[in-house]
Amino acid sequence: MGLTALVAGRGRLPVVLARRLRSMGVALAVFALEGADGELRDLSCHFREFQSLALGDLVSGLLSLGVRELYMAGLVPKSLALRGEALDEVGARILRSLDRRDDHSLLGAVVSFLSAHGIRVRSYLEHLSDMLAEPGLMAGRFPSPEEWLDVSYGRRVLKAILPLSFGQTVVVRGRSVVAVEAMEGTDETILRAGRICPGGVVVKMMRSDQDERYDVPVVGDDTLEAMARSRCRVLAVEAGRTILLDKPAFLERADRAGISVVGIRP
Amino acid sequence: MGLTALVAGRGRLPVVLARRLRSMGVALAVFALEGADGELRDLSCHFREFQSLALGDLVSGLLSLGVRELYMAGLVPKSLALRGEALDEVGARILRSLDRRDDHSLLGAVVSFLSAHGIRVRSYLEHLSDMLAEPGLMAGRFPSPEEWLDVSYGRRVLKAILPLSFGQTVVVRGRSVVAVEAMEGTDETILRAGRICPGGVVVKMMRSDQDERYDVPVVGDDTLEAMARSRCRVLAVEAGRTILLDKPAFLERADRAGISVVGIRP
Structure with missing residues (x-):
């Protein structure tokens, strides 16, 4: 079997994925975008840094390397992707x-371009299914009725926003939208x-037609850290379509931080 | 004629309005919310500070004072309105x-409550119609084709967001949403x-059923200042439904700051 590629953005997801692929005996060529985790170098057979929208370079x-399959994982700040010099x-x-x-x-265009060159984008979900959010309460106390109202209000707002595909997170307090995510993350x-x-409560979901291969919402320690600093006590994520990194520790x-984590239905 | 009240939030709009009402010989009772401009004191016959959602207090x-009519103008930070101790x-x-x-x-509920007590909320627009945005180019150079694409993309995004009524502004660059306004303003x-x-380009609009009496988008020097700091060169606002404070100076x-101001259709 030849090399499999991993196009790695920021955050821990690419590292977790790379470790799993390695433990399965997959030989990895990592193409690391700006800000990708340094640990990826040790997990790969071939390692290259490259610019997010240098797609011609990527394909060649x-x-x-004879790569026919790849995974894409990790955060790519869109401001970076749209920066002229990165193209x-x-x-x-x-x-x-x-x-x-x-x-x-944008993601769809990248995937189509790769496919046109015979390179298949595989889903990382098959290797990370044990980290997916489950429906119902996963950590912490059961949210209060007032908090549930805020979760369902946030869900309603996200339903209208998600089709625009600029962000997946809202923070709601007292049935009012406090903050909406766009390029800031x-x-x-x-x-x-x-x-x-x-x-406030934090609600994170994905759009119905979002591609599960490479674009599933991910929450991790950074999310908990930001929530603790903002005294946010409830995190509602989409069950079956959100990765909790690394789930048991997360x-x-x-639990220890007094944050309830609940899996909701789309 | 008895006293007319002005419930004044932050910013220059209440001051501009108070000056106009005074010049018409209207005797003003100002109810100043936290952070309202100090100049309002001098423009009023009666002046009282009060909390944004102390509605019982307001009505009594x-x-x-025998007030039967009032104007509401200026910014009320929603975080303030939702703060427990302000109620x-x-x-x-x-x-x-x-x-x-x-x-x-929230605004609708306040207006209904006042009406139920025989107090009519009047429209400030009739006194400020000379400050309304006009369709087309009002200042600066004509936006580039690329900027126009961003304006129309922002307009499309706002159309979907405005019915949720949590913010009126988006910033777009390269047909991507950079930032969406919620409670931060x-x-x-x-x-x-x-x-x-x-x-990026800044696009600001109002929802179609938004009440023109007290809730029209307002842009002023602060907007220009923020845009200059963010190197935003185009401001698109809704023609006929946006107040430019004070228009000629604005x-x-x-113009001097190299910012194009255009009036767009909803």
Whole structure:
């Protein structure tokens, strides 16, 4: 079996995935985007740094290594992806061709481009299914009726926002939206909410047609840390479609921090 | 003619309105919310500070002064309105009775409560119509085709968000949403966008059923200041339904700062 590639953004998800793939005996070529975890170097047979929208470079790199399959995991700050200097000619052409540049369309365009060169994007979910959120209470006390109202209000707001595909998280307090995520990311959204009106509930979901191969919401220690600083006591995530990194430790840490974690239905 | 009341939030709008009413010979009782401009004291016959959701207090204060008509103007940070200690018993009861606590519902509840006590909420627009945005280019150079695409993308995003009534502003760059406003307000949203990805276009609109009496979007020097710091070069606002404070000076300042101001259709 040849090399499998991992295009790695920021955060711990690519590391967790790389470890699992390695333990299965998969030989990995890691293409690390700016800010990717340094540990990935040790987990790979081939390691290359590259720019997020240098898609021509990426494909020629993949093909020269004989790679036919890849995983994409980790956070790519969109401001980075849209930065002019991060583009190669192919990336710029693809970007120009897009009518919409929401997260969904950008990722879709990357996947199509890879497929057109015979490179298949595989789903990381099959290797991480034990880390998926379950329906119902997973950690902490049961949310209060008031908190449940806020969760369901947040869910209602997300339903309207998710199709626009610019962010997946809202923070709600007293049935009012405190903060909505866009390019700043989840942690910054939670911290902002804490500065304005501490103690809200955090709701995170994915759009119905979002691709489960490479774009599932992920929560981890950083999320808990931001919530603790903002005195947010409830985290509601989509059951079956959210990765808790690494689940047992995550839930234990949430418990200790007095944060309830609940899995909700879309 | 008896006293007319002005319930004044933050910002310059209440001051501008109070000046106009005074110049028409209207005797004003100002009820100043936390953070209201100190100049209001000099523009009023009666001046009282009061808490945003102390609605029982407000109504008894109004009735004891024989007030039958009032204006509401200026920014009320929602975090303030939702703060427990700012509520009196009546305010708390009204808040509890609301299924939705979006801006629209909260303001609507206040207006209904006042009406039920025979106090009419008048529209400030009739006195400020000369400050309304016009369709088309009002200041600066004509936006580039790329900027127009961003304006129309922002408009599309706002159309979906406005019915949720938690914010009126988005910042867009390269047909991607950089920042969405919720409880932090317009200026903070623009400054955040500048930190993430400077140079976006700012689009501000109102929801179709928003009450023109007391809830029209307002832009002023603070908006221009935030835009200049974030290198945002285009401000698109809804023509006929946005107040430019004070219009001639505002447009001149925008011009000097290299900021294009355009009025768009809803």
